Amino acid sequence: MILSRRLTVSLALAATVAPLAGWAQDAPIVIGYQLPLTGNTAQYGQDFKSAAEIALEKFNASGALPVPVEIIYEDSRSDAKEGVTIARKFVDNDDIVAVLGDFTSTVSMAAAQVYKKAGVVQLSQTASHPDFAKISEWQFRNITTQDQEGAVNAEWMHEKGIEKVAVIAEQTDWGQSVVKGFTTPFKDMGGEVVFEEFFNRGLADFRSIITKIDETNPDAVYTGFFYEDGAQFLKQMEQLGVDIPVYSTSAAYNDKLIELSGEAADGLFLTATFLPTREDAGVQEFVEEWKSLHDGAAPGQFPAQAYDAVNIMLEAVVRAYPDVTRESMREAVAATTDFPGVTGNTSFDENGEPLKELTKATVENGEFVEVK
Amino acid sequence: MLDPYYLQQLTIGLSLGMIYALMAIGFTLIFGVLNVVNFAHGEIYTIGAFAGLLMIATFGPPLLAVLLVVMAVGALAGFGLERLAFKPFRRFSDEASMKSRAMREATLMSSLAMSIVARESLELIFGSQFQSVDLSYLINKQIQLGPVTIVNGDLIIFAVALVMFLGLQWLLKYSTIGLSIRAVSNNPLGARYCGINTDRTIILTFVIGSVMGALAGILVGLYYGAIYPSMGFTPGIKAFVAMVMGGLSSIPGAVISAMILGITESMATSVVSSVWADMVAYAFLLITLVFFPQGLFGARRERV
Known part of the structure; x- marks a missing residue:
């Protein structure tokens, strides 16, 4: 647990030598994100990364924490073996306090075994297989099953x-x-x-x-x-x-x-769960930001799931701060209630399942519209 | 009277077979007839499709113009491929190198490398997702023929495949260039001693084969409305299987095998889950290799 020690030391320093609070800048809080950045499903992973970057940039600019948060991205190529390798790498990196991903249920579940053993909280934006969240208390997801x-x-x-x-x-x-x-x-x-x-x-x-x-x-x-x-x-x-x-x-x-x-x-x-046309300040802010980065194309549901997953994680970091450890992160993620995301309000039940409302939609004249 | 259901499946099989054949013709010309191991044909196919896509997106010309540009791009790509991945391995002209299998088969790796470079570059530039195609260019307008439904793309692909096939047969059998292709494939050293310009022949074969590959790419891309960087992989495998089944060096054999492959696949879907339909190609490959090492149609010495 080099991280917690180093972090505590730097925090202690920052607290005692208040004017030198900038020191804490040396020890950013690190989150791992495993996702497919190449291969057949790369388009999804690239979208997740883009959404995560939007969320992270906004968070770090907001000054909610005196230390910056960093995300390390690793490419799993939607390959279960690769996913497990990355999970081991993340677990061995003591700086990493929590993990996001993976994309598919298959890879997420393979990697979950590693996180379960090591005790690292894993929040997948998309793994919707019923068994995923049941693997252990360390697994959470931000998508309805x-x-x-x-x-x-x-x-x-x-x-x-x-x-x-x-x-x-x-x-x-x-x-x-x-x-x-x-x-x-x-x-x-x-x-x-x-x-x-x-x-x-x-x-x-x-x-x-x-x-x-x-x-x-x-x-x-x-x-x-x-x-x-x-x-x-x-x-x-x-x-x-x-x-x-x-x-x-x-x-x-x-x-x-x-x-x-x-x-x-x-x-x-x-x-x-996500309609980009919904009139909600949070949704519109995300949609605008996304459009400016993607030639005016509106985000689909998946980037929105990722955006919310990252924000849930960041909110958990704030909640756990200053004692940000792997254990405290799990408690903080589990404590998420009514998180106002772009995919609706999210709470986790005792199994790490998100409680969200589903919208019924249909395609009419080339547009998704809500069915009342 | 055949059940309309099976008639429809048969039609789908024929149209699938034609799509495989379209790819297999150019592939067999380079790989089988010229006897050069080339694993980059699938990427030529993809490049053809992307060239057409760019044309459509920027100029929106009539389909025929798109096809002509794609053919030109295919020719260039074939030329470039030969220059980068094959020519360097022919720089030694002594007898030992000319006869060396290792030198010849080294192109397996160099062509594979080129194909990876091409695919990854396309992925970097365009992303790996399906590209949006102007839907009015798609060749999938419905045509009702009694109990079965086909689309105009089926007719276009059939016509193009037929022209390619007959044209190539004529070229190989009756033209001087065809004669030199057959000579080079039969014995490169001997051909050289007879005064045939082997370099030029090989380049020309690549150009012809790649024009066909690129044309196949844009046609199939517009047929399905699916153009993406890894689109050449599956058809590449099917074309390879068809070529092996047909006896490696026979274009008619490859075309017939492609049709068999398509029909069996669509028929297999009626009996087993579609997940297993992909097995058909591999099963055929295995059966051919084990029981008919000379191809399904027996040994034929002549390379055409």
């Missing part, structure tokens, strides 16, 4: 009188949880799942699957995909002239989905 989203979607379809549903999702831990999170409550409501299949992420051609879905004649399709696969799927649905309503999760919520699929996206239903 697929159990929550699936239940809302099942209820929604049930209300509309949809009885037969085809379910497809990508072949990942996350995709599995999408299917399970939806089918269990939907079957409990008396619905029927007529088709269930997984596809490899990045599949170029969905036409065979779509033809198969069409053959089973469902009332709706429930899908677990991200925006790129989603755009392909929707475009090819239209191309084949298959007219079945599609429901999806917040993972598909991204303006790029509409940009890539055009009119084919109209009529897509999904649940989301």
Whole structure:
């Protein structure tokens, strides 16, 4: 625990030699962030990094703490092995008091074993596999689980009188949880799942699957995909002239989905936590800042999740200060209540699950709009 | 009467097969016919798609003009690739080096290196996500043919693949340059002794093959509306499998194998989960290598 010692010493010095408070500048508080910066999912990791930088810069400029906070980014390439290596590296670095990331549930859960053993708090902005937060008291997440989203979607379809549903999702831990999170409550409501299949992420051609879905004649399709696969799927649905309503999760919520699929996206239903059009000072500030850095493009839900995750972490640092240790950070993160983020107010329950409200949205004339 | 469901799956398979064939033709020309190990063809395909994308985004010209520019970029890329990754390995012209397998196969690494450099550079410049394409350029307008649905892209890709295929067959069989390509591939040293300019022949083959690769890239990119830096990887593998199945050096063999691959994949999706459909290509590769080392269509000496 070199950090705590060094920090305490410098803090003690700063306290006794008050005019020399600038000394504390030497020991910034360090947080690790593991995320995919290259590889197939790099676009998500790059967005997280960009969102984190916005949050961090704002925080350090605000002067909430006399010492700066630093984030060390490590590229996990969405590879579980790489994720574990990074986790070991972070754990061995005594300066690091808390960790953010990873992106996918698979990598986050692999790395979580290391953080569990070492006792470092891990807050993932996106790992939504139901088991992730259950791994230990050190795991937290800032995204609603697929159990929550699936239940809302099942209820929604049930209300509309949809009885037969085809379910497809990508072949990942996350995709599995999408299917399970939806089918269990939907079957409990008396619905029927007529088709269930997984596809490899990045599949170029969905036409065979779509033809198969069409053959089973469902009332709706429930899908677990991200925006790129989603755009392909929707475009090819239209191309084949298959007219079945599609429901999806917040993972598909991204303006790029509409940009890539055009009119084919109209009529897509999904649940989301972040709408950049929401009239809220915090949301608008983030959206403006993001737009100025990304050629005027509005942020999707994922960067917003990351932005909130970083801010939750920073708030926890403030709460733990001046005694910022790995232990005190876990308590401080757990104590988060009604954090006013851009993805709604967040509190953590005893398992590290965020309690957030989900918004129902649909695509109309090329725009995501809230469904009241 | 065939069930419309299977008819539709068959159509999808044919269109998939055509997409693989489009890639496989240029690939087989360089790799199989010229007998030069080249793993950068997938990146030529990607570069073609990005060149087309940039053209569309900046000038918005008619599709035909886009294709012509893409072909020019493909030719340049092929020339550059040959210059950077292949020519340095031919700088020794003594007999021992010319016959050395190591010298020839070293291009496996150099072409792979070039492909990584190209892909990572594209990723740095454009990001790894799907690029936005002007949707009006997509070649996926629906055409209803009785019980099955195809799109105009299927017809365009079929026509282009057919022209490429027939053109190449003619070129290889009846033109002087075709003759020198076959000579160089058969025996580079012998060809040189006969007075054939081997350097020029190799460069020209690269240029022709890469023009086809780039054209395939933009067409498939517009067909799916998916243009991104790693887009060349999967088709590259499928083209490789088709080439091996077809007996390495036969373009007709590669084209037929590509069609078989596409149809089997789409049919397989009806029986097993689509996650396993990708296995089809690898299963074919294994079966070919184990049971038909000369390719599915038997040994054919002639390289065409």
